[in-house]
Amino acid sequence: MCNIAIFASGSGSNAENLAKHFLPNPKVKITLTASENPNAFVLQRAKRLGIPTYSFTMNELRNGIVLSKLIEQKIDFIALAGFLKMVPVDMVRHFNNRIVNIHPALLPKYGGKGMYGDRVHKAVIAAGETESGITIHHVNEHYDEGDIIFQASCPVLPNDTPETLAQRVHELEWLYYPKVIETLLEKLG
Ligand code: GAR
Numbered sequence: 001m002c003n004i005a006i007f008a009s010g011s012g013s014n015a016e017n018l019a020k021h022f023l024p025n026p027k028v029k030i031t032l033t034a035s036e037n038p039n040a041f042v043l044q045r046a047k048r049l050g051i052p053t054y055s056f057t058m059n060e061l062r063n064g065i066v067l068s069k070l071i072e073q074k075i076d077f078i079a080l081a082g083f084l085k086m087v088p089v090d091m092v093r094h095f096n097n098r099i100v101n102i103h104p105a106l107l108p109k110y111g112g113k114g115m116y117g118d119r120v121h122k123a124v125i126a127a128g129e130t131e132s133g134i135t136i137h138h139v140n141e142h143y144d145e146g147d148i149i150f151q152a153s154c155p156v157l158p159n160d161t162p163e164t165l166a167q168r169v170h171e172l173e174w175l176y177y178p179k180v181i182e183t184l185l186e187k188l189g
Contacts, residue, residue, distance in 0.1 A: 002185055003031040005054075005075045007083040010117070012042025014081035014102060014173055019049050021178035028185065031073055036061060036085055058085065067091050077188070079181055080139065084116050089141050099139040100184065102177050104169045106151055107135040111144030121162035121169070129156050132165060134172045136180045150180045 004022070008015045015033055022028040033046035034054040043053045056066050067090055070078070080087070080101040087099060103111055105120045110132075115123070124132045133153035138146035152175075154168045 001026075002028050002076045003074050004028060004077045004079060004181075005032040005034055005070055005073070006030060006042075006046075006079050006081050007034045007087075008040060008042040008081045009035055009037050009084040010040055010042065010082050012040065012045045012082065013170060014177055015042045016045045016049065017174045018079060018081060018178050018181065019046070019051055021182075023049075025182075028182075031075060032070075034066070035083075042082075061085065062088055064088075064090060067094060070094075077181075077185065078139075079177075081177070082117070086113075086143065087139050092139060092141055097138055098188065100149065100181065101137055101139050101144070101146070102173055103135045103137065103144055104132075104166070104173070105135065106131070106133045106153060107137065107144055107148060111135075113143050115144070118162045118166060121165040124156060125160055125162065125165065132156050132169060134169060134176065136177060149184065150176065152176055 006015045019030045022030055030051050032054050033051050035043055036058055038055045046053045060066050078095055078099040110120050110123050131153050135148055136150040137148045140146040152172050
């Protein structure tokens with residue numbers, strides 16, 4: 001059995017999609033949905049699905065309390081799904097290669113601190129890109145710089161707004177994030 005914790009800061013459509021994907025899989029359990037934002041809609045989604053929630057402060061993230069909670073809950077793997085904070089080094093080291101993130105653009109472009117959600121789509125449109133997409137990558141000590149596991153692209157259309165592009169990118173995320181995690185878990189054993 002692999003225990004997964006999902007970390008998310010906002011709406012949580014990816015978190016819900018992951019949870020629903022793994023529900024029928026007896027080898028994988030979404031053990032926890034964690035957020036630094038006590039008002040994040042993801043916590044309501046998790047409660048509706050019967051998944052335990054864990055709301056923590058930034059202090060608790062930085063001083064090791066969150067890591068202790070993950071160890072206590074026997075978490076094996078972490079999926080970031082719209083989690084907007086830096087994962088502390090002790091957590092990255094403890095879960096060596098077992099933390100993944102999804103980013104709503106084709107890294108290494110449009111990544112780094114402050115690049116998340118609609119800000120990414122605004123920047124992509126402002127730069128006149130004709131292509132965007134998703135990147136699923138390992139998490140290391142730097143924002144959006146871990147090894148890339150998977151990318152998929154979609155067009156940026158002439159009349160796109162950040163909202164229409166976000167929708168197209170979200171559809172790629174919902175399609176691929178669960179499958180990529182599943183394959184990774186099989187490899188990790
Ligand atoms: C997703 O598009 C995800 O790629 C992005 O936040 C969105 C969360 O949507 N993550 C980042 O920008 C991380 N830098 P959701 O809350 O509906 O899953």
